[in-house]
Amino acid sequence: MENKLEIKFRNQKQSFEIIEEEIIVxxxxxxxxxxxxxxLEEIKKTHFITKSKEDGFFLICLFSFALNFLFLSYFIIDNYKLGNVFLQSSLLTISLVLIAIIKAFFDGHNEKHIDASKLLYFIYTKKNANEVDQFIELIYIKQKDYFRKKYFVIDTVLPYNIQYERYLWLYTNNYINDHEYEIIKEDLDKYFNFNPTI
Known part of the structure; x- marks a missing residue:
């Protein structure tokens, strides 16, 4: 899968790119x-979805557009001396269409937030839900690889107990499995010659 995600929704744009140790937002x-x-190490596994509404400026612009369109329609129909029944049915039809458009715009959209040290959220619609979920999974896979690369080694400088706690942390957070945990623990014991006080 690609390390990049771009989301375009109405007049909004988000782009995310996973590089070695971080995400560019x-x-x-x-x-x-x-x-x-x-x-990557400042991204947590918890996430939540919120509903976002359109901003007030957009509401004012849409209302202004609808009002101008209704007035323009009225003047066109009035200048061509079309009948009252045609005028009423045209204005009713146009009004219903505009109300449907306004409702569609003001239903808002969902945002999927991931807990992190900085703001990390994705515009989450029916169209891009699968793509966003796959990208979030990719973030967690890259994070797992990053933690394994950084902490799943025997360090000659660090004391035994700190390294042991690191491996335990990797194991309890499911970054390594049982077999890997046992092997690294044995290797650590061999390296420190079964003496944790060194």
């Missing part, structure tokens, strides 16, 4: 215009 949404990096 570029948000251009109605709420935020930010660009920053989040280290």
């Amino acid at each position: 570029d948000l251009e949404t109605s709420k935020h215009k930010l660009k920053y990096n989040i280290p």
Whole structure:
């Protein structure tokens, strides 16, 4: 899978890219215009979904557009001396269409947030839900690989108890399995010659 995700939704854009030890986040949404990096070790496994509404400026613009369109329609129908029944049915039809458009825009969209040291959320719609979920899984896979690469080695400088706690932490967070945990523990004991006080 690709290490990059771009989300475009109405006038909003988000892009995310996973590099070696961090994620590059570029948000251009109605709420935020930010660009920053989040280290992989500062991303947690918890996430939640919130419902986001459109901002007030968009509401004012849409209302203005609808009102201008209704007035324009009325003047066109009035200038061509079309009948009252045609006028009423046209305005009713146009009004219903505009109400449907307004409702569609103001249903909002979901945002999937991941707990991290900095803001990390994805615009989450029916169209891109699968793509976003796959990218989040990729983040966790890359994070697991990063932790294994960084902490799943025997360090000649660190004391025995700190290294042992690291391996225990990797094991309890499911970054390594039972077999790997037993092997690294045995290797650590052999390296320190079965004497944890060295």
